[in-house]
Amino acid sequence: MLAESLALTAALFTIGVIGVLVHRNAIIIFMCVELMLTAVNLTFVAFSRFYGAPGQVFVIFVMTVSAAEAAVGLAIIIAIFRHRQTINLKDINLLRG
Amino acid sequence: MIVAFLQAASSVTATSHPLSGGAAELLWLLPLLPLVGFVINGILSLNSARLGPNDPTTPEHHTYSGRADEAAALSHAEHSGAVGDDHHATNRHRWAGVVSIVGPGVLLLSFGLALAMFSAMRGVTMESPFIQSYFQWMATGDLSIDAALQLDQLSMVMVLVVTGVGSLIHVFSVGYMREDPGYPRYFAYLNLFVFFMLVLVLGANYPVLFVGWEGVGLCSYLLIGFWFSEKVNADAGKKAFIVNRIGDFGFLVAMFLLFANLGVLDFSGVNAGALKLPVGGVLITAICLFMFLGCAGKSAQIPLYIWLPDAMAGPTPVSALIHAATMVTAGVYLIARSAVLFSLSPVASLTVALVGAVTALFAATIGLKQWDIKKVLAYSTISQLGYMFIGVGVGAYVSGIFHLVTHSFFKALLFLGAGSVIHVMHAAYHRTHSDEDAQDMRNMGGLRSFMPVTSVLMWIATLAIAGIPPFAGFFSKDEILATAFERAHGSTLATASWLGVPGSTLLYVIYGIGLLSALLTAIYMTRMMLYTFHGPNRTGADEAKHLHEAPSIMTAPLFVLAVLSVIGGWLNLPEVITDLVPLGPRDLIGHWLEPVVGASTARVSAGEIHASARVEELLIVAAVFVAAAGIVFAWARLKPARLVPKRDWVPEEGFERVVAEKYFVDEALDRAIVTPTYAISRNVLWKLIDNGLIDGVMVNGSAAVARGFGWMGSRLQTGNTGIYAWVLVIGVVAMLGAFTLR
Numbered sequence A: 001m002l003a004e005s006l007a008l009t010a011a012l013f014t015i016g017v018i019g020v021l022v023h024r025n026a027i028i029i030f031m032c033v034e035l036m037l038t039a040v041n042l043t044f045v046a047f048s049r050f051y052g053a054p055g056q057v058f059v060i061f062v063m064t065v066s067a068a069e070a071a072v073g074l075a076i077i078i079a080i081f082r083h084r085q086t087i088n089l090k091d092i093n094l095l096r097g
Numbered sequence B: 001m002i003v004a005f006l007q008a009a010s011s012v013t014a015t016s017h018p019l020s021g022g023a024a025e026l027l028w029l030l031p032l033l034p035l036v037g038f039v040i041n042g043i044l045s046l047n048s049a050r051l052g053p054n055d056p057t058t059p060e061h062h063t064y065s066g067r068a069d070e071a072a073a074l075s076h077a078e079h080s081g082a083v084g085d086d087h088h089a090t091n092r093h094r095w096a097g098v099v100s101i102v103g104p105g106v107l108l109l110s111f112g113l114a115l116a117m118f119s120a121m122r123g124v125t126m127e128s129p130f131i132q133s134y135f136q137w138m139a140t141g142d143l144s145i146d147a148a149l150q151l152d153q154l155s156m157v158m159v160l161v162v163t164g165v166g167s168l169i170h171v172f173s174v175g176y177m178r179e180d181p182g183y184p185r186y187f188a189y190l191n192l193f194v195f196f197m198l199v200l201v202l203g204a205n206y207p208v209l210f211v212g213w214e215g216v217g218l219c220s221y222l223l224i225g226f227w228f229s230e231k232v233n234a235d236a237g238k239k240a241f242i243v244n245r246i247g248d249f250g251f252l253v254a255m256f257l258l259f260a261n262l263g264v265l266d267f268s269g270v271n272a273g274a275l276k277l278p279v280g281g282v283l284i285t286a287i288c289l290f291m292f293l294g295c296a297g298k299s300a301q302i303p304l305y306i307w308l309p310d311a312m313a314g315p316t317p318v319s320a321l322i323h324a325a326t327m328v329t330a331g332v333y334l335i336a337r338s339a340v341l342f343s344l345s346p347v348a349s350l351t352v353a354l355v356g357a358v359t360a361l362f363a364a365t366i367g368l369k370q371w372d373i374k375k376v377l378a379y380s381t382i383s384q385l386g387y388m389f390i391g392v393g394v395g396a397y398v399s400g401i402f403h404l405v406t407h408s409f410f411k412a413l414l415f416l417g418a419g420s421v422i423h424v425m426h427a428a429y430h431r432t433h434s435d436e437d438a439q440d441m442r443n444m445g446g447l448r449s450f451m452p453v454t455s456v457l458m459w460i461a462t463l464a465i466a467g468i469p470p471f472a473g474f475f476s477k478d479e480i481l482a483t484a485f486e487r488a489h490g491s492t493l494a495t496a497s498w499l500g501v502p503g504s505t506l507l508y509v510i511y512g513i514g515l516l517s518a519l520l521t522a523i524y525m526t527r528m529m530l531y532t533f534h535g536p537n538r539t540g541a542d543e544a545k546h547l548h549e550a551p552s553i554m555t556a557p558l559f560v561l562a563v564l565s566v567i568g569g570w571l572n573l574p575e576v577i578t579d580l581v582p583l584g585p586r587d588l589i590g591h592w593l594e595p596v597v598g599a600s601t602a603r604v605s606a607g608e609i610h611a612s613a614r615v616e617e618l619l620i621v622a623a624v625f626v627a628a629a630g631i632v633f634a635w636a637r638l639k640p641a642r643l644v645p646k647r648d649w650v651p652e653e654g655f656e657r658v659v660a661e662k663y664f665v666d667e668a669l670d671r672a673i674v675t676p677t678y679a680i681s682r683n684v685l686w687k688l689i690d691n692g693l694i695d696g697v698m699v700n701g702s703a704a705v706a707r708g709f710g711w712m713g714s715r716l717q718t719g720n721t722g723i724y725a726w727v728l729v730i731g732v733v734a735m736l737g738a739f740t741l742r
Helices: A002-022 A026-051 A054-084 B002-013 B023-046 B065-074 B096-122 B153-177 B183-202 B206-224 B231-262 B267-274 B282-298 B307-313 B316-325 B327-337 B339-343 B346-367 B373-393 B397-431 B452-466 B472-487 B503-533 B552-572 B575-580 B588-604 B613-637 B654-660 B662-716 B721-740
Strands: B130-140 B143-151
Touching (some): A002 B721, A026 A054, B023 B143, B130 B206, B153 B183, B153 B327, B153 B397, B153 B552, B153 B588, B183 B327, B206 B231, B206 B282, B206 B316, B231 B267, B282 B346, B307 B316, B316 B327, B327 B397, B339 B346, B339 B373, B339 B588, B373 B397, B373 B503, B397 B452, B452 B472, B452 B613, B472 B503, B503 B613, B552 B588, B654 B662
Antiparallel strands (some): B130 B143
């Protein structure tokens, strides 16, 4: 059962990574990041099912941090949109050397 | 406080010496007095410091009247009667009156102190010098050098010359320089010079001597370039300084060698240690030759003589004090001080004598064709210094010092006399607003009727330098030549070989050159006197009205020097003369210096076959005949009446021109050394090394490399978040891959 669980989480994580890499829209990238976090959570849960409770504690932590991250990240995206009327990352390259 | 400290220090160190407790305890005060004068005059010169009469920063550049009134009010006593009929508005310094008292005053005090020490020394017999050590100056590893002064017979002679002749020249300077706006600065430098000169002759070890040595060089530089608002004067100062550095390199190497091989640098230690070195060995010869390089620089001998003629750019009393009487004789003093070293190396001694002889002849020939009165005296000084080096070279250290003393009398007299002439000529040309050359003898002539006193006094000095008995120069010069002749028979010098030439042959050659130079000396000095004081006056009709005798403050020192030039020979009468004519006690300086150089002289003359009285008489007759022949020849041959003033002069042709142009030595050196040095400095050092390598490759190159890396780094920063994410993911995958596939 562990192998199937890990395969599922790996697939989810890879989908999240590819989403981050290929998309330009900040919101979608954000959602993909969340997907990656969820995949990791699922891994923790799967491991805790076979090896004991501590993995579930980490899930709580990750959910807390990702909630905070979602709040800050969305706030930044809204601020960028107000400023530039776009959230397409291709147009946001102020740090170009 | 410093005085109390010095007193405490000196009272601790000097014990159980015949001189302790007497006037010699004040040894530290001797150089301190001129130093105090330097400080006072220096401070006064900072007050309203100005460059000179042409100082463009002076607000009242052309309207001196206000300042002149002020100066006259402050120093009215100095003003009245000094320059007589000079009603021109002057630019006299406001503190001129104070400076006139302080400047010569400290020197006279020093001289009085020196006389007191001299009388204290006469009463006792001392075999070792009286040493005062003040504090430890340098202590590193095995090297320990004290700041110490020493007084012995040789130092005493030099101190008396420096302070005595120095005092006279200081007094003369009051008359000569009082109207100069830089008057306090002048006396500050002059006092500082005397301070360093006293440190030089009183130092108890080579480093202290070297401090004085460098200090007098500094003051020489400052005073040559005293009127530095004209570039030629500043250049002359730089030339003197740079040429002297070459000599100082030699002196330093000699000191290093001494320390490396003997471990000590104080005179008594070196003298004791040198006796353990192999006689005539490579080491002792190298030390002596390097030391002589230093002497050649300071005392203007071939090949480093070139700075001294240019040094005449300074005020004339400076030429008298520094570039004739005292500083340039420091090299002779150094060799006499290091007599033990030189007496151990016949090759080095012969080199010294030969260089001295060649210099004496070479400079004398140039002196024959000079027109600038100071240039004649400059080349004469070089020539006479050559005689002194013949003396110390052939181991006649007493004769060398004796000639140093007499030369300081008559050459100071000649320079000061020339200074009076230039002073009067300059004033006359100034009065008529003429820009003729006040130093050129072609513009003089017939000054005897205007300046009878100066004329007579300078004739005395001329007879003295030419070697006419019974004037001072005769005795000292004859003694040197006679010793050179006698050393050719069986002395350690005669048996030595110099680059394959037997020493005796070389000594005969040196004697011959010396005799020939004596002939030339008589000729060029008579020529100078003839063209300056005799024949018709060529100054100009208007100017001649303004010619007059120099003020008495300038002629008084001349009188004293003239008396000394006449009786100076009594200081060291040779036996052969006292046998013929009972003039007085013989060999005064010889006996006086016996404890210092007696052993060294004996070492050089060991095995010498003493010439018979008949030979000695013949030598004297030859010397006198040559001198008289020179004077008569010049008197008969030269026709001052045919001279024309400088502006109408047709340049000489052929060999005469070569001599008049000083054998083009300066030009040759310019081509051979100065121009290539400039070219290398400009094209290689500046354009290639500095601009190309240092600025181009190193400074700008490293900047370009940093900029290149920065450019590459900045290209990575696209600002595109997607790329960053790709890089991050690729990095993570690579890391994971590396860990799992390991």
